Amino acid sequence: xxxxxxxxxxxxxxxxxxxxxxxxxxxxxxxxxxxxxxxxxxxxxxxxxxxxxxxxxxxxxxxxxxxxxxxxxxxxxxxxxxxxxxxxxxxxxxxxxxxxxxxxxxxxxxxxxxxxxxxxxxxxxxxxxxxxxxxxxxxxxxxxxxxxxxxxxxxxxxxxxxxxxxxxxxxxxxxxxxxxxxxxxxxxxxxxxxxxxxxxxxxxxxxxxxxxxxxxxxxxxxxxxxxxxxxxxxxxxxxxx
Amino acid sequence: xxxxxxxxxxxxxxxxxxxxxxxxxxxxxxxxxxxxxxxxxxxxxxxxxxxxxxxxxxxxxxxxxxxxxxxxxxxxxxxxxxxxxxxxxxxxxxxxxxxxxxxxxxxxxxxxxxxxxxxxxxxxxxxxxxxxxxxxxxxxxxxxxxxxxxxxxxxxxxxxxxxxxxxxxxxxxxxxxxxxxxxxxxxxxxxxxxxxxxxxxxxxxxxxxxxxxxxxxxxxxxxxxxxxxxxxxxxxxxxxxxxxxxxxxxxxxxxxxxxxxxxxxxxxxxxxxxxxxxxxxxxxxxxxxxxxx
Numbered sequence: 028x029x030x031x032x033x034x035x036x037x038x039x040x041x042x043x044x045x046x047x048x049x050x051x052x053x054x055x056x057x058x059x060x061x062x063x064x065x066x067x068x069x070x071x072x073x074x075x076x077x078x079x080x081x082x083x084x085x086x087x088x089x090x091x092x093x094x095x096x097x098x099x100x101x102x103x104x105x106x107x108x109x110x111x112x113x114x115x116x117x118x119x120x121x122x123x124x125x126x127x128x129x130x131x132x133x134x135x136x137x138x139x140x141x142x143x144x145x146x147x148x149x150x151x152x153x154x155x156x157x158x159x160x161x162x163x164x165x166x167x168x169x170x171x172x173x174x175x176x177x178x179x180x181x182x183x184x185x186x187x188x189x190x191x192x193x194x195x196x197x198x199x200x201x202x203x204x205x206x207x208x209x210x211x212x213x214x215x216x217x218x219x220x221x222x223x224x225x226x227x228x229x230x231x232x233x234x235x236x237x238x239x240x241x242x243x244x245x246x247x248x249x250x251x252x253x254x255x256x257x258x259x260x261x262x263x264x265x266x267x268x
Numbered sequence: 269x270x271x272x273x274x275x276x277x278x279x280x281x282x283x284x285x286x287x288x289x290x291x292x293x294x295x296x297x298x299x300x301x302x303x304x305x306x307x308x309x310x311x312x313x314x315x316x317x318x319x320x321x322x323x324x325x326x327x328x329x330x331x332x333x334x335x336x337x338x339x340x341x342x343x344x345x346x347x348x349x350x351x352x353x354x355x356x357x358x359x360x361x362x363x364x365x366x367x368x369x370x371x372x373x374x375x376x377x378x379x380x381x382x383x384x385x386x387x388x389x390x391x392x393x394x395x396x397x398x399x400x401x402x403x404x405x406x407x408x409x410x411x412x413x414x415x416x417x418x419x420x421x422x423x424x425x426x427x428x429x430x431x432x433x434x435x436x437x438x439x440x441x442x443x444x445x446x447x448x449x450x451x452x453x454x455x456x457x458x459x460x461x462x463x464x465x466x467x468x469x470x471x472x473x474x475x476x477x478x479x480x481x482x483x484x485x486x487x488x489x490x491x492x493x494x495x496x497x498x499x500x501x502x503x504x505x506x507x508x509x510x511x512x513x514x515x516x517x518x519x520x521x522x523x524x525x526x527x528x529x530x531x532x533x534x535x536x537x538x539x540x541x542x543x544x545x546x547x548x549x550x551x552x553x554x555x556x557x558x559x560x561x
Contacts, residue, residue, distance in 0.1 A: 066276075066509055072506070232378075
């Protein structure tokens with residue numbers, strides 16, 4: 028038994044030779060510019076750059092993993108990865124089952140996008156949103172009929188093919204799509220502030236890792252590098268800290 | 269891939285398409301075809317072996333073996349595939365980690381289940397959290413093969429059980445009259461003759477197995493359906509190759525792939541049926557004998 032313990036201790040020591048603990052970062056990979064799979068097949072986007080910077084600051088080795096949005100919280104809990112860094116807004120409901128670091132994106136507006144500027148969004152309208160998002164929860168309570176999709180891309184496609192009157196999502200996600208649609212899609216003017224900003228999700232038992240990332244995010248807020256990164260990915264008009 | 273792909277924004281027409289179809293992401297799609305074929309190549313024989321053992325157990329004169337064999341087929345056949353896929357993989361994964369935890373961390377005091385969390389000591393994680401991503405993928409693939417084999421093995425067991433019962437009793441009696449013992453009759457007479465009765469059922473299973481491969485995505489393996497959806501979705505200029513919603517074309521391609529693959533299987537299975545019917549005491553074997561005479 029003692030030998031076994033020594034052996035495991037040795038393995039643990041040699042594994043940590045670079046003094047680096049491996050942290051598996053779970054993301055969705057389908058929500059540009061937050062996170063997406065680039066043409067090389069790697070995870071890319073604001074959260075990739077942010078995550079890599081945070082890991083470098085905290086001296087951690089980070090490995091990127093993609094997971095369906097639907098099951099992203101259960102898979103964190105069962106230990107398939109150690110963090111969720113996937114544009115996840117901090118809400119009370121989620122905070123009951125997982126922990127969040129302090130936010131790395133300030134509370135930002137959600138917005139509607141539709142084919143025409145006079146599209147209906149209230150009673151009697153059909154509004155698309157991604158399943159399990161705060162936007163889907165908001166639409167369900169707004170009186171409109173909610174149409175849920177597994178990926179954000181599919182919720183946009185539903186507006187294009189007329190299945191839904193409008194799509195409701197983070198403004199930062201929709202704005203580039205509307206801008207590049209050549210006038211086919213327009214943003215509606217009524218923005219809705221939702222959630223407590225975007226933070227990293229962690230298991231409730233991982234208090235140490237949470238403190239590490241909290242400190243790293245704080246240092247990026249203090250030296251202003253986080254604001255620079257937000258502007259780089261979300262444009263000059265983006266809300267910063 | 270090609271040197272001129274360095275600046276995709278300046279490309280047009282065929283050159284753009286050539287570069288687009290050779291991006292790292294598309295390589296992922298092409299590889300996933302290999303993943304699916306490999307899964308089929310491993311799962312089919314393993315499932316057949318499971319089925320064979322299951323059928324033998326179900327026919328066994330020994331009661332506990334019979335209970336296990338019949339219980340296995342009844343349980344798997346009675347539970348919807350998708351439920352089994354979701355439940356079994358999680359149960360198997362956590363079961364392995366729990367066992368590993370008991371062996372490696374006997375001194376661990378914290379509870380493993382903390383609310384919704386499943387938390388074993390870091391040394392007991394399978395695979396280890398520090399292992400590279402390909403190990404995780406390999407492990408996921410292994411779990412997928414295991415699950416597919418168990419599910420399809422149960423169906424195969426039932427098919428083989430029926431086929432074994434279908435071999436004419438007279439054939440076995442003749443063998444016994446020649447003085448063969450139970451094992452010899454089984455090996456020399458029953459098994460060679462049962463295949464022709466099993467083949468229609470087994471070929472059905474093979475077709476269903478091919479069509480079930482998209483369930484791989486449920487198990488976290490990035491299969492062709494995952495990549496088709498990912499690649500086909502509309503892309504803004506955050507990507508190097510922006511394009512509108514192309515999922516229709518990608519899924520059309522998958523449709524052709526699956527249809528072609530099942531057609532090819534049908535041809536092979538038809539030939540196999542013809543080969544196995546030769547000299548058999550079945551209608552097909554009889555027709556063959558008459559045509560030859």
